[in-house]
Amino acid sequence: MTAIRPREVVTAIVAIVVAIGLWEAAVRLFQVPDFLVPAPSAIWQEFASRADLYATHTWVTFYETLIGFLLAVLLGIVAAIAIVYSRPLQNVVYPVILVLQIVPKVAVAPLLLIWVGYGLQSKALIALLVAFFPIVISTATGMRAADPELLDLVKVLNGSRWQEFVKIRFPYSLPFIFSGLKVAITLAVIGAIIGEFVGGNEGLGYLIVIANAQLRTAMSFSSFILLSLMGLALFAAVVVLERLIVPWGVTEAEEIPTSM
């Protein structure tokens, strides 16, 4: 990733402002009814009139996403270690993970909510289930990608498996882990929203469901925008963390998703 230049930022802002201006003009010019597409001004009015409500629900979705994501990171890395270090465990864990990934979360979500309840836990659980897979795969790939010569060196020097893990495999896999985390964080947001769509009384997904039922498109759009901003912020946080922890691997990691 290259450093962001001020000129690029200005261009992006100008593009967004022009796009919003065109959107507003088009809605007014063609008199598009609100229930189809609201004007940006109407969306802003809707948001500004109830900013505290949006803040509360954004916080709920953020919290669910973050908990689900953090659990996915923890479990994902542990599962990847198990897969890489133990053949028998790999044979047991890998199919389970695959099945979990293939089962459509949207279809299972209603059942999960009935089992676990309609509160925070079920939303975090779905976020976890959706975010888990890319973390396992990227971590396992990273650990297997460790330089064989370095691994041989550890053996030659009579290093323990623990030393091999701490000094070679784990650092080697960090850029891969972060590429998985970047995919996972965006998926975790989707997971939390899937849960909120199925049931519950809180979160941006809940607001969207209510807005749809009441045909309040400006309310839906306000929620979409907040959701997008929240997703972007979480993604940016992972990127910043990546730069802090693995400054050497950032470029590599950027290239991984296309090659996987």
Add this chain to the structure above:
Amino acid sequence: MTDHASPQPTSARGRRLTRRQLLAAAPGVGLGVATAGLLAGCTPAPAPKPATGSAPAAQAPAQGRVRDITFLLDVTPYGKHAFYYAGQDHGEFARAGFNVKFASAQGSGDCVRKVAAKSADFGLADTGATILARAEGAAAKIAFMTHYKNLMSVLSPKKNGIAKPADLEGKTIATTAGDASLVMLPAFAKINNFDAGKVQTLVMDFPSKLPAVQAGRASGSFDYYTSWPTWEAAGKKQNEEMTALLYADFGLDMYNNGIVVTDDTLRGDPEMAKAFFQALAEAIAWCVQDPDAANAITLKYNPALDRDIARRELQVAIDFLMVDEVRRNGIGTMSEDKMRQTYQLVIANYTDMKRPVDFNEFWTTEYAPRGVLPKT
């Protein structure tokens, strides 16, 4: 609406395309809004369907030609929808020159919105949702009634003790967002002297309500009484007696679902609308006469449905159709008194409507037939 016989006027089509392009483009403007929209499964505008809605309604029916139209059911098909399938399968629509395709909306609000956006020609939707949609700019109205008696209810296992309205206080009730029975709860509470504020709600998707209640996550469910056969059957499996609290039994009677159609269609092609409603009324009359045969048609369209439950759902729809008013005036038409009562209940409960909706703008009896009744 697509008329095979005549070309589509360019001006109207041009305008429509412009709007579509705009709709397709607008959500994508800035900030990844489109992504969030897809994610949410609810793009603001219905996806354009090539087969329908591309030409305006303002076309005269071509003599001897079959006209393809789309009818949008309010929700995923079940037993009560025999009324509409029957028209297609039993021949009433064909005789009137229609070939009807069916699609499902996600609730009444979604249905009105799609009809207003001309993704479908006719739709089945709740009167209250139609009033609300009008306030939001959807130029569609109710022109034919099918659910005459109020179906709004609270369904629950008997052991949870919801036998009378006041029992709802302190209970958690499962509901879909914007469920008509939930929206009308304040009016229902007022008539029956209990505090609607003491009823807790838990919002979830429609299929989750029954299992959530059976799993004890909620005490009961806001529902249309057409769901009753499913509840009864699920209760039997668990040796659990179910009970229904019908709003209509406790003083709250109002019109529910009818057929919505755009103002443009009614204005531009009144004869087509009249022909369709005549055919629909005749098809419904036939369903009342021969519900078993009508149910077989529902099963033909939806083989996955349970035959017995679908048949009982159809019976509920028939029972809530064949009220005194219908016996007097026929299937489809409406009375001003009851519509006024419905209107007043709705506007009293949707307190934050965007603009006031006039009593005469959201419904009409001009196009529904009079006197169509089942043969006795």
